[in-house]
Amino acid sequence: MSNCKQCSQDFEITDRDRKFYDRISPEFGGKKYSIPEPTLCPECRQQRRLAFCNESNLYPAECNLCKERAMTEHPPHANQPIYCRECWHSDKWDAHDYGCDFDFNRPFFEQLHELKRKTPSPALTQDGTIINSDYVHYTGSCKNCYLIMHATFCEDCYYGYGFKKVKKCVDGFYNLRSEFCYDCIDVHTCHDLVGCQDCINCSSSKFLRDCVGCQDCFLCVGLRNKKYCFENKQFTKEEYQQKIASMDIGSFETYQRCMKKRQVLELEHPFKATNNRNTENSFGDHLINCKDVQYCFDCEDAEKIKYCYQVVIGAKNNYDIYQYGENLQESYECAIVGADAYHLLFTMDGHLGSSDLTYCMYMETSKNCFGCVNMNRASYCIFNKQYTKEEYETLVPRIIEHMRSTGEWGEFFSSDISLFGYNKTTAQMYYPLTKDEVIAKGWKWDDYEPEVKAEKVIAADRLPDNINEIPDDILNWAVECEVTKKPFKIVEQELRFYREKKLPIPRRSPDQRHLDRFYKRNPRKFWDRKCAKCNTDIQTTYSPDRPETVYCDSCYLKKIY
Ligand SMILES: [Zn+2]
Ligand SMILES: [Zn+2]
Ligand SMILES: [Zn+2]
Incomplete structure (x- = not known):
């Protein structure tokens, strides 16, 4: 048993886990640099990754290069340079220009954070063909969509999370x-x-x-x-x-x-202990077509992965990944990585055929980089500075030795260097903390709310009850959310949808509705319970104090079919 240095809970590291850490430990100049066993429990590791993911707070801004309007995940007070998708991918700038020497007298994360702060970030994380959809984030190909996140291949969709191939x-x-x-x-x-x-x-x-x-x-x-x-x-x-x-x-x-x-x-009605389909030798919840998958949630078409969340389509041999897979292999402790990526370690945002990236942030189609930020088609770079293969293989081991001495080697980025307030990240959904708790940990909190411009603000309970009675004028108003009191606007295509389908106007802000849906799903946690029918031991995401009746798989099947 190991003891988590953050929450003090005991957690298990198995021989199979150790084999995995050894197998993905990187080699430089023919020598292997072992990744140590984790010092945080799986939950605290996931919390740390999520603290870097602002998935749903978007802000109006302008591209620092072409000056066109662009939505971004970075709040205005962060002063993070951002480029629109087109400029970021253009040859009008070079990420190598921000390259710097590593300073062996200072911690690694502190220097990486500085590099991140000055290097232009893509305004949003988007991939594939995005048509008429300015307000989409962590999203692949889509058309006519508005505020969808963690989505791909969508058309005419609004306010969605985890949308795949939908219209x-x-x-x-x-x-x-x-x-x-x-x-x-x-x-x-x-x-x-x-x-x-x-x-x-x-x-x-x-x-x-x-x-x-x-x-x-x-x-x-x-x-x-x-x-x-x-x-x-x-x-x-x-x-x-x-x-x-x-x-x-x-x-x-x-x-x-x-x-x-x-x-x-x-x-x-009875509920099944876990909600999985077509799985083999697997343990988790909301798994579809999975084989040898351990302690994972919301994964589809994956094999030999552990502690992975929202990883799909051909992900194989990975541990500790938050989103998204798509043929991601041999990777460990990453967030928002995939699209044929291979052997990514401690990396946030590694996309499109990237491989052998260690401690990088936002990289596309790049190989053999260490501590690099916002680069496209780079190789053998350290802190965005170009090296030869030989120089790279000499310098990286020295930095690893330095990181061993500072206790940084083997750890994902520490939460205090996240660019976002903890409360604006997905971490706040799964691991909610108060402002005081966040500040006490030395992490950021962000109270900023962008202003909503409207002719007038109408309290949610003052809205007419029926969609038939809603005037077109509502498009000029803002509705005050009945829970958060935050004003929000109804957009034109959305109103058309409600009218067409004869549905009421929502009285809660999109954020609150997202949170409401989130709470209707079971937590990503397992409890020991007994099957309510046959009394056999089960592990389930329904905590024992919940009112639902929970059955083991075989009792459930007998009852339902
Ligand atoms: Zn812990
Ligand atoms: Zn631009
Ligand atoms: Zn049973």
Whole structure:
């Protein structure tokens, strides 16, 4: 057992883990430089990575090179130089110009932070063809999208997180290969759903939970291949249509009532201990097509990975990765890395065929770099300065020796050099802390909120109840979020969507809605419980004090099918 130097909890390091650390330890000039065992527990390591990820706070700014308007993840007071995507990739500047010598009298992270602060960052993290979508971050190819994050191959989508290959989906968390879904969480291959969670192959339905292959159902939980069910009872087509004709969910009040009713129905049904599909020798939650995957969450098509989160498509032999995979291999302690990247260590943002990067931040298609920042197509660079292969292989080991003496070697970047206030990062969602706690740890906090310009601000509860009664004028107003009191605007394409689908105007800000959906998913944590049916021991993401009934896999299958 090891003891976490941050939270003091004991954690296990297995022989298999040790083999992995040895296998990915880098070699320079034919000599291996061993990566030491982690000093933080897996959770604290994940928290540290997340503290570098501002996924949902975007600010208007201008490109420091072409002076065009650009949205960015960097708040104005940070004074971080930013370039728009086009300028950043252009030959109008050279990241090598910011290169500097390593100072052996100072800590490594402090110097890396300085380099990051002066080197132009891409305004946002985007990849592939982005059309008419200025407000998307951590996002690949998309068209006509607005405020979607951790998304790829999307069209006409708004306010989404974890959207993959979807069209016309709005207000969602993990929507995969789906269309016309609103307010849905963890829906796969679905069409025309409203207010659903954990559904696969469902269509033309509203307020479903844990349903598969259902069509034309309303307020149902735990159904398989059903049609015309209302509150889990079977009706004829005519009876069903009559029943739903009176349900006008364009009314905010009716919508809320249905959502509450779904939660009541859920308590009458058993839930499976973990939510995984087609996995082999794997342990985690929300895993799809995974093999030999240990302690991972929200991963798809991955093999031999451990402590990985939101890693997909052909990720293999990785430990401790937060997002996104896509053929990422042999990597350790990274965040936002992938797209054919290979052997990345302690790197934040490594993309597009990058390989053998160690302690780098934001790199594209680069190889053999150490402590480099914001570079494209670089190789054999240290602190953005160009070296020959021989010079590189001599200098890097000396820096590693220095980092061993400062205790930095083998650790991901320390949270105090994050460019973002802790409360603006994904860390605050999974590991919430108060301002005082954050300051006490020496990390940053950021109270800045960009101003929302509007003719007037209307309190959420003053909005007309039904979408039919909402005037076009709402596009000029801001709505005051009923929870955070933060004003937010309704955008034109969004209003069109609500009207087309007859849905009420939301009364909470996009941030709050994202958080609400986040809390409807289970935490990334396991508890020991007993199956409520057969009393066998289970490990589940439902904590013992929760009201849901939880079954082991076999009892669940017997009950549902
Ligand atoms: Zn810990
Ligand atoms: Zn520009
Ligand atoms: Zn059981």
